[in-house]
Amino acid sequence: MHSNQVYYFVFFLFIHLSVFAQTDHIGNQTKFADHPRILLLKDGEKGIQRTIDSDKTWAQMHQAILTECDALLAVAPLERIQIGRRLLSTSREALRRLFFLSYAWRMTRQDKYLQRGEKELLAVSNFSDWNPTHFLDVAEMTMAVSIGYDWLYPNLSESSRSTIKTAIRTKGIEPSLDTKYNSWLKATHNWNQVCNAGMTYGAMAIYEDQPELAKQVINRAIDSVVLPMGDYSPSGAYPEGYSYWGYGTSFNVMLISALDILFGTDFGLSQRPGFLKTAGYLENMTGPSGSAFNYSDSGLSGELQPAMFWFAQKSKDPSLLWVERSQLMNHDPKRHVKDRLLPAVMLWSNGIRMSQISAPKSTVWVGEGRNPVALMRTSWSDPAAIFVGLKAGSPSVNHAHMDVGSFVMEADSVRWAMDFGMQNYESLESKKVDLWNSKQDSQRWQIFRYNNFVHNTLTVNDELQRVNGKATITSHSSSPAFMNATTDLTDLYQNVLTKANRGVAILNQSFVAIRDELETPATETTVRWTMLTPATVKLISKNKAELTKDGKKLILQVEEPAQIELQTWSTDPPHDYDAENPGTTRVGFEVKIPANTKTALSVLLIPASSASKSTPNLQPLSQWPRD
Template identity: 75%
Template sequence: MDNNNSLRSSMMTKISFLNIIAFLLLFPFFVWAQVDRVGSARFPDHPRILLLKGEEASINKTVSADKTWGQLNQAILTECDAMLALAPLERIKIGRRLLSTSREGLRRIFYLAFAYRMTHQEKYLKRAEQELLAVSAFSDWNPTHFLDVAEMTMAVSIGYDWLYNDLSAQSRSAIREAILKKGIEPSLDTKFNSWLTVTNNWNQVCNAGIAYGAMAIYEDQPELAKRIINRSIESIVLPMGDYSPNGAYPEGYSYWGYGTSFNVMFISALDKLFGTDFGLSQKPGFLNSAGYMENMTGPTGDAFNYSDSGLTGELQPAMFWFANKLKDPSLLWEERRYLTNPAETKRQVKDRLLPATLLWSNGISMNAIRAPKSTMWVGSGTTPVAMMRTSWTDPAAIYVGFKGGSPGTNHAHMDAGSFVMDADGVRWAMDFGMQSYETLESKGVDLWNKTQNSQRWQVFRYNNYVHNTLTINDSLQRVAGKSEITSSSNTPLFMNATTDLTAVYKGSVAKAKRGIAIMNKDYVVVRDELETLPTATTVRWTMLTSATVTVNGNKAELTKDGKKLTLLVQEPATIVLKTWSTDPPHEYDAPNPGTMRVGFDVTVPANAKTALTVLLIPEKAAKKIATNVQPLDQWPH
């Protein structure tokens, strides 16, 4: 009897322990599923994600009516034909990531499923099914780096849903099991789902990917599917809060292309399923971010690549969704440039979300896309920015991208006050942007520690020494500081913006302000105004460039691609310009061939006020220079 009681007690203890474990495992799930938005909504039959049955007809109409759309559609089909000969993907990690495999999985499956729906050619179905089964057979989708799981879940869910009626029962079973076991279930585990509570791109990508899994297998897991979708709706509002108040995306160009695109993939799928996005698209600033993104590319085609961004501008499928939502075709001016340039096609077909461009095209003709009216865009929020240009249609136009913000923001560098500049089809003032994470992580760099004295800020491309900003007393910018855009004006002959940099130089100066202006549509002014503490202060003014630089006193001549730009220090007039190498100081730093820094050092006395005024003058404006530049508080705003 005692043995039975002991056994029963032991069993009850195990059951209670398992119940506790189950609760802890699902705790975040319940936290994020408190509001039942989906309710008793009836899901459409397959295909139900993004493109319902029969909606291919509208895409075919668009493709037939416009040559450019026809060429894009053909480029996707041609790329699918090239995929037919490829071996199925294998579970190959690079460092801690499976992400490149997941992204290629999304590209292949999205493209092939799209091609089959558009053409009904069996070869695309069979190749997609082969890929779906291959990745479904992986041991896992690498939940320790959950972006990998999210992108693979989206890939497999689109393929499963779009090809559902033509897949064999055996294939459907294997794929459905993978979505559940390798996608959805790991998202319930607290070891893997910290992304539910963050405010960056991880939240957007992971919620979108896992929600696609729920949408795909709804018939088999209806309650779980609804709870997952509810959870995603509740959680994704966290990063969407960072678009407030007016659309500046805190993580920069490339991460807008990542986080916002997956956010739109999620919203668009909700709309298609339920006829509503449950108010997500109306979150403050979200729709305004289309204007931010459009203005983030200069006339050279290079992006304003601050923080961990790439340099080259890219087609952004999500912009077509925004243009439709806002009924503003001018938002597609940059996208039109990419679509109508045949040389861009090879790059476009590497974009895993490219088919969504046709899904969101809404039949718009390239001829209906007109240049934007405004030549300036200013945004506040987590990372304040200002972008200004002299023209949208002149390839030689002057363009300036200027930022405030904080090094403490996700993916940020110590680049508050930095800027880029294009003129005459050349990027004169540049930014290195990101260095591949794997090249740093594999060498043991503590890359994601953002404390003031962390190794992150020793990476050459990440600190203020190599950005187009100030370095004061040879010190790093303050991680805890933030600079705001304090004023701006789109006056055509004096477009300008100013920022207060005092907080990012706390302890080094009493005040620091910077203003940048395009004067008379001819040249650029960069003006800094400083107030020092009761000690003498050394200030370094730096501009990074890929041009050839010849220094002559307070002037430097920059030449590149047969064009010239003069850098003139107007005050202090006694300045002697110099150049510095961009050779990497550490073994882990990326090489920086063909670049240099140009600028000057100045010592400012204790308790003094001083101004630094630099002009960047394209060759054709050499004789149009004003004799003096007004103090910042007199600039129009």
């Protein structure tokens, strides 16, 4: 037997054994729908056209996609350019181009989009590989090529079909069967969601050529993706934060939607505990300013999230789209064309008109899980509304920072209490920073933006938070006069504090209060209270600071302890690998607490619009109202 024959015999024997060991979700279904079969079946364009015709906002979005495709016509196909260990930027641009061009072809049947799409498909199919050592690159490229292959299939030449489907199999799916590259199958984070989605799209695209291989990959995805989906339980708080919700959850929805459309079932995935509730998390994570609560490795800018339209349709709740409505109606559609999944918003729009989207009824959202959060606001429609987000959780969670107990705060359309969010990974990796080691003494926690010294939380004796510590949301209330949430931070400061509880509240729709109740061990303890702000800070007394930004003002007032002195600290980067932080300041105070002492730290944030009102007396956390 020739060596090639031996290879293929062993390869397909492995596939057979793997299939035998799996749950056979697909069963005896031996024939799939003809191409196109991924996400949008034949004639599905008619429903999208009705949506476009029914609302000018959708017509403008559709036209923005076509205009972007017209701009792509003169752009050279992608080249295999790897940055550091990643080909990811190339894979993502391939997904954007091929999703856009394939959408444009299906909606207009203009040959220019078909020809440009085919050219891109052949270019990336001829790459030497799709970088399986960083498998996200393979996953996104496989999804890109699979959508293009499937949606353009009826009009691709036979030679192009052969080249493209071979690339999907050999550069996409087959590396996912190699244990050197597929550790993501057991991951509980976004890699699992993205990689299983990409491989499933590849399997769907080439099913008629490799039916056993395709079945294995799809069955494997259904079995494996439940691992990260477990992190949505119980109430939908996504542990990796806003930006990674936009990554992991969006690809999870791409997977579920494709399964449902092709098989008429999503095999129970959408009903996993907490998954449909995660739309509430995402909606509430955006403040009135349009900025996100950007804890952990997240960006600040709020973005249009196509997956939210799938959630709204699945939950039959148009109010989930209130923030997306704002994104669509208040911004030029061209702002959104860099989103590689943007055409999905047209697929999942479900004919909804902007006038049918109303504001949510609740102004408080609390989610438990691995990184619990509490989110509250005074209004959904007033751009000057007060907004507060409180984060609990643990630094040990994927992509987490030492930001447990941290908060953000907005009023008068200004983000007064902020978070730096992520630093570009390559900027750290290129300088040999040990970024992905999350052990207590690792270099990761020396990165300025990642440790607790720069977050809006407590630092005790100049020490780091405990990596394996965890905080839960211990109580909350949606009472309009006293919206609040509390968290127990004791586990984060296990060796330096006997007890640490924090509460954050919006009082009388006018003030924000932060109260910490602490107990010290048998030694004197120094506690630093910090708030990071983009405002100009003027210290006007020992316990009062005036913050100014964009012509607006906020007063930071320490209610207790009485004997403190507010101060500011620089945000200049301490290491050559740290990002610059222009226009930012840390404001706060330090207090020495005697041994075996109970004390409280109470701070009010007073917007200028509330400056004339009487400030409330802050009660102990045990007396705060609870739902």
